[in-house]
Amino acid sequence: MRRSRETRAMANRTGFGRNLIAEQWAVAEFHALCRLWTVGAPVPYPVQRNGTEILLEFLGDAHGHAAPRLAQLRPGPRELTSLYRQAVEAMHLLAGEGLAHGDLSAYNVLVHDGRLMLIDLPQVVDVVANPRGPEFLARDAANLANWFTSRGLDIDLPGLIAGLEERAGLK
Structure with missing residues (x-):
């Protein structure tokens, strides 16, 4: 009976139902972060989950300033190339796990001490x-390729996609 109550609440989007949905998203994101951190993906260390809240490793400096999003940066050519290589490695690592971020963009990537870090993973696919x-x-x-291209990198998008599909075992 309880399950049917929960199912109805989620279907009707009651306050209780919305909370259950949010908790499911938090569970999925925490699980994805744990899995990806374990295989060496560039994600913040997942400390714990409590209900709909996820506590992650702080990515920032000693003064409490958070690491910037990739979208906020204006990297020079050398840093741009390094960040692109890191992005490709991260996407390949996810693809090797049979996953895609699901909403990857320059807004869901932080740059901490020159290292690219993926964030916002509740919709991992x-x-x-x-x-x-x-x-x-x-x-x-x-x-991601469009962001890097708009800053001057020449990227073979069809080749990148084909490589990711191959790495994921789709080809």
């Missing part, structure tokens, strides 16, 4: 099980 998985993989690649 299993690219093999999800029928639209390859679309999410390609969209993530295109979003």
